[in-house]
Amino acid sequence: MNPDLAQERRRATFDPEQVTSLLYRGPENVRKRRYLQNAAIQDQVLRGSKPWAFQSRIEQYETALQMYIYMMNKLDEMGVTDPLERMYYQEAGAPHYYNPMALHTGMFIPSIEKQGTKEQKERWLPMARSLQLIGTYAQTEMGHGTFIRGLETTATYDPSSQEFVLNSPTVTSMKFWPGGLGKTSNCCLVMAQLITHGKKRGIHLFFVQIRDLKTHRHMPGVESGDIGPKFGFNSNDNGYLKLSNVRIPRENMLMRYSKVLEDGTYVPPTNQRIGYGTMVFVRAHIVTNSARGLSKACVIAIRYSAVRRQTEVSPGGPEAQIIDYQTQQYKLFPLLATAYAMYFTGRYAEDYYEQIASEIEAGNLESLNQLHAVCAGLKAFSTWACTAGIETCRLCCGGHGYSHASGIPKLYTYYTPGCTYEGENNVMMLQVARFLMKIYPDIKRGGPIHEFVQYLGADLTQKSCMTEEVALGCLLKAFQHRAARLLSDAAARIENLVRSGKSRQEAWDASTVALTWAAKAYCHTFVVRTFSQIVSDAAVDKSTKDVLTALCKLYAIDGIIENLGEFIEDGFFSPHQVSFLKNKLADLLAEIRPNAVALVDAFDYPDKTLDSCLGRYDGQVYPALYEYAKNSPFNEQEVLDSYHKFIKPAQTEQSQRAPMARL
Numbered sequence: 001m002n003p004d005l006a007q008e009r010r011r012a013t014f015d016p017e018q019v020t021s022l023l024y025r026g027p028e029n030v031r032k033r034r035y036l037q038n039a040a041i042q043d044q045v046l047r048g049s050k051p052w053a054f055q056s057r058i059e060q061y062e063t064a065l066q067m068y069i070y071m072m073n074k075l076d077e078m079g080v081t082d083p084l085e086r087m088y089y090q091e092a093g094a095p096h097y098y099n100p101m102a103l104h105t106g107m108f109i110p111s112i113e114k115q116g117t118k119e120q121k122e123r124w125l126p127m128a129r130s131l132q133l134i135g136t137y138a139q140t141e142m143g144h145g146t147f148i149r150g151l152e153t154t155a156t157y158d159p160s161s162q163e164f165v166l167n168s169p170t171v172t173s174m175k176f177w178p179g180g181l182g183k184t185s186n187c188c189l190v191m192a193q194l195i196t197h198g199k200k201r202g203i204h205l206f207f208v209q210i211r212d213l214k215t216h217r218h219m220p221g222v223e224s225g226d227i228g229p230k231f232g233f234n235s236n237d238n239g240y241l242k243l244s245n246v247r248i249p250r251e252n253m254l255m256r257y258s259k260v261l262e263d264g265t266y267v268p269p270t271n272q273r274i275g276y277g278t279m280v281f282v283r284a285h286i287v288t289n290s291a292r293g294l295s296k297a298c299v300i301a302i303r304y305s306a307v308r309r310q311t312e313v314s315p316g317g318p319e320a321q322i323i324d325y326q327t328q329q330y331k332l333f334p335l336l337a338t339a340y341a342m343y344f345t346g347r348y349a350e351d352y353y354e355q356i357a358s359e360i361e362a363g364n365l366e367s368l369n370q371l372h373a374v375c376a377g378l379k380a381f382s383t384w385a386c387t388a389g390i391e392t393c394r395l396c397c398g399g400h401g402y403s404h405a406s407g408i409p410k411l412y413t414y415y416t417p418g419c420t421y422e423g424e425n426n427v428m429m430l431q432v433a434r435f436l437m438k439i440y441p442d443i444k445r446g447g448p449i450h451e452f453v454q455y456l457g458a459d460l461t462q463k464s465c466m467t468e469e470v471a472l473g474c475l476l477k478a479f480q481h482r483a484a485r486l487l488s489d490a491a492a493r494i495e496n497l498v499r500s501g502k503s504r505q506e507a508w509d510a511s512t513v514a515l516t517w518a519a520k521a522y523c524h525t526f527v528v529r530t531f532s533q534i535v536s537d538a539a540v541d542k543s544t545k546d547v548l549t550a551l552c553k554l555y556a557i558d559g560i561i562e563n564l565g566e567f568i569e570d571g572f573f574s575p576h577q578v579s580f581l582k583n584k585l586a587d588l589l590a591e592i593r594p595n596a597v598a599l600v601d602a603f604d605y606p607d608k609t610l611d612s613c614l615g616r617y618d619g620q621v622y623p624a625l626y627e628y629a630k631n632s633p634f635n636e637q638e639v640l641d642s643y644h645k646f647i648k649p650a651q652t653e654q655s656q657r658a659p660m661a662r663l
C-alpha cells in the first residue's frame with residue numbers, strides 16, 4: 001500500500017461505509033453489489049488476455065461479444081434478473097467494452113414491454129430474452145436525429161395483404177447510428193412514418209426482422225452494415241439500414257397505444273408523444289449513468305493526486321502531494337461534489353420516472369409533459385457536467401492522464417456521446433424551456449402547479465438572505481431566484497418581440513439562447529434542491545452528515561461562482577455577500593481535503609471496474625504504469641521490422657549524401 005494513501009484513509013473523519021450505503025440505497029444493496037462484482041472479478045474467463053487499447057477494432061468487438069454473452073448466461077444461471085444488478089456484474093466483468101447488445105437490453109426489450117400489446121409481448125419477449133431475437137432501436141436516420149417528426153422511412157399499410165411495406169426512399173432516410181444494428185442484430189424496432197388510406201399518421205414503431213434467424217443473412221429488401229470507426233464505442237457495431245419494399249405483417253406495428261385495424265382504419269393514441277416513451281425511460285437512467293462516469297474519473301484523479309508528489313515546498317524539503325495545492329483542490333473537489341449531486345439526482349429521476357410511468361400505465365397522462373421535461377433537462381444537465389468533469393480530471397493527472405493507462409480517455413469517449421444521443425442536449429434544454437414557458441402564465445397567476453416549479457413565481461425584488469455563515473437554505477434560495485429571474489427575462493424578451501410585430505414563433509426563435517439559460521438554471525436548482533434534501537434526510541451519523549453537508553455547500557457555492565454574472569446582474573447578492581461565498585469556497589476546500597480519498601473510496605469501485613494504473617486502491621501507480629507500457633505490442637520485438645524497412649534504408653541513403661560524423 002502506498003503510504004500516502006494509507007495515511008489519507010487514516011485521517012478521514014467519517015465512516016465511508018455509511019456513505020456507500022446511502023449511495024446504493026442501503027446495506028443490503030451494497031452487499032449484493034459487492035457479491036456480483038466479486039463474482040465477475042474472480043471469474044477466470046473474464047480476466048481477458050491483453051489490454052483493450054492494444055486490440056484492433058474487430059478484436060474489441062469479438063471480445064465484447066464473447067464476454068457479454070458469457071456474462072448474460074452467468075447472470076441467468078445465478079438467477080439475477082434486476083437490470084441494475086446485472087449492470088453491476090457486467091461493469092466489473094467487462095468495464096472497457098461497450099456491449100454490442102446494449103440496445104437489445106436497454107431499448108429494444110423495454111420498448112416492447114412498454115409499447116407492445118399483450119400478444120406482442122408474449123410473441124417476442126421470450127425469444128428476445130433467449131437471444132433468438134437480437135434487436136435494436138432504429139430511429140435516427142442519416143438526415144434526421146433530432147427532428148423525428150421529419151423521419152423519412154415509410155410504413156405504408158396494404159389492406160389487401162394486411163401488411164406494412166417499409167421503404168427508405170432516399171439516401172438521407174437510411175437508418176444510421178443505432179447500436180448493434182450493423183452486424184449483431186437480426187431484428188429491430190424501426191421508427192417510421194405510418195401511412196394508411198393514403199394519409200400520413202405520424203411516426204410509429206414497427207418490429208422488422210432484418211436477418212434470417214438461422215443463417216444471419218439479410219432478409220429480402222434489407223441492406224445493413226457497420227458505420228465505421230468512431231471517437232469511442234468501437235466495440236459496438238453502430239449501423240446503417242436501408243429498407244426496400246420490406247413487407248411485415250400488420251401485427252408487427254407496436255399497438256399498445258395506437259392501432260391500425262385490418263381495413264386500414266387508424267386509431268390514434270390519447271397523446272401522440274406516448275410513442276416517445278422509451279427515450280424518456282433511457283433519459284431518466286442516463287442521469288445515474290453520468291454520475292457513474294464522473295465519479296470514476298474523480299476516484300482516479302483524487303487517488304492519484306494523493307500519491308503524486310511534485311515540487312519541493314521548501315528548498316531541500318519533501319515534495320508536496322499534488323492534492324495539497326489549492327488549485328488542484330479547486331479543480332477536483334467541486335467535481336467530487338457534482339458526482340454526488342448527480343448520483344442523488346439520478347436516484348430521484350428514476351423514482352419519479354417509475355411513479356409517473358405507473359400513472360401512465362393506469363391511463364392517467366396528466367404528468368407526461370412534466371416527466372418529459374424533467375428527464376430531458378436532467379439528462380442534458382448531467383451529461384454536460386459528466387463530460388466536462390472527466391476532461392478536467394484528465395488534466396489533473398498531468399501527462400499520465402493522456403495515456404490509456406490512466407483509464408480516463410476511455411471514460412471520456414464512452415460518456416461524451418451522452419451529450420448527443422438520446423436527444424442532443426441543447427435541443428433537450430429547449431424542451432424544458434417549452435414546458436416552463438407553457439406553465440408560465442399559471443406560475444404568474446399563482447394557479448395550481450407542481451411543487452417543482454412553484455418557486456418560479458417568487459417575488460423577484462427580494463435580495464439574498466446570505467450571511468457569513470452561508471446556510472444551505474440561503475444557497476438554495478439563490479438558485480431559485482436566479483432560475484425565476486432568467487425565466488422571467490426570457491418571457492419578457494419574447495413578449496417584447498411579439499409587441500414589436502414578430503410572430504410568436506419568430507419571437508421564440510430569436511430567444512432560444514435566453515430560454516436555454518433559463519432551462520439550465522431550472523435544472524441546476526433541481527439538482528441543488530435534491531442534493532440538499534437527500535443530505536438533510538440521510539440517516540447517517542453526525543460526522544458523516546457534516547461531510548456530506550460540506551460537499552453539498554461546495555456544489556452550490558461553486559455553481560454560483562461559476563455563473564456569478566447570473567446571480568449578481570440584478571443585485572441579488574451584494575459584493576459583500578459574494579466575498580462571503582468566495583471565502584467559504586476556500587474554507588470548504590480545506591474542510592473536504594482530509595476526507596477526499598475516503599469520499600472517493602465510498603463510491604466503492606473495485607480496481608477492475610476502474611481499469612486505471614493511476615486510480616488503484618493500493619496507490620502502486622508507478623509499477624503499474626511500467627507494467628502497462630511493457631505490454632505494448634511495440635515492445636514484443638527488440639527491433640521492429642519497420643526499422644529494417646524504413647529507418648535503416650533512410651539512414652543509409654542519408655549517410656551516402658553526408659557521411660556520418662563520429663559519435
Ligand SMILES: CC/C=C\C/C=C\C/C=C\C/C=C\C/C=C\CCCC(=O)SCCNC(=O)CCNC(=O)[C@H](O)C(C)(C)COP(=O)(O)OP(=O)(O)OC[C@H]1O[C@@H](n2cnc3c(N)ncnc32)[C@H](O)[C@@H]1OP(=O)(O)O
Nearest residue numbers: 083084106146147148273276282285286289372421422423
Ligand atoms: C438499470 C439500467 C436500465 C436501463 C438502462 C437504460 C439506460 C442506461 C443508461 C445510459 C445509456 C447508455 C448507453 C446508451 C447508448 C446509446 C443509446 C442511444 C440511443 C438513441 O440515441 S435513440 C434515438 C434518440 N433520439 C432522440 O432522442 C431524438 C430527440 N428528438 C426528440 O425527442 C423530439 O423530436 C423532440 C422532443 C426534439 C421534438 O419532438 P416533436 O417535434 O414531436 O415535439 P415538439 O417540440 O413539437 O413538441 C410537441 C409536444 O410534444 C411534447 N413532447 C416532446 N417529446 C416528448 C416526450 N418524449 N414525451 C412527452 N411529451 C413530449 C412537447 O413537450 C410538446 O408538448 P406541448 O404540450 O405541445 O408543449
Ligand SMILES: Cc1cc2nc3c(=O)[nH]c(=O)nc-3n(C[C@H](O)[C@H](O)[C@H](O)COP(=O)(O)OP(=O)(O)OC[C@H]3O[C@@H](n4cnc5c(N)ncnc54)[C@H](O)[C@@H]3O)c2cc1C
Nearest residue numbers: 137138139140144145146177178179417420421422423426
Ligand atoms: C454513440 C451514439 C449512439 C447512438 N445510438 C443510437 C441508437 O441506438 N438508435 C438511434 O436511433 N440513434 C442513435 N444515435 C443517434 C442519436 O440519437 C442522434 O445523433 C441524436 O439524437 C442527435 O441527432 P442528430 O445527430 O441529428 O443531431 P443534429 O440534430 O443534426 O444536431 C446538430 C446540431 O444542431 C443543433 N440543432 C438541431 N436541431 C435543433 C433545434 N431544433 N434547435 C436548436 N438546435 C438544434 C444541435 O443542438 C446540434 O448542435 C446514436 C448516436 C451516437 C453518437
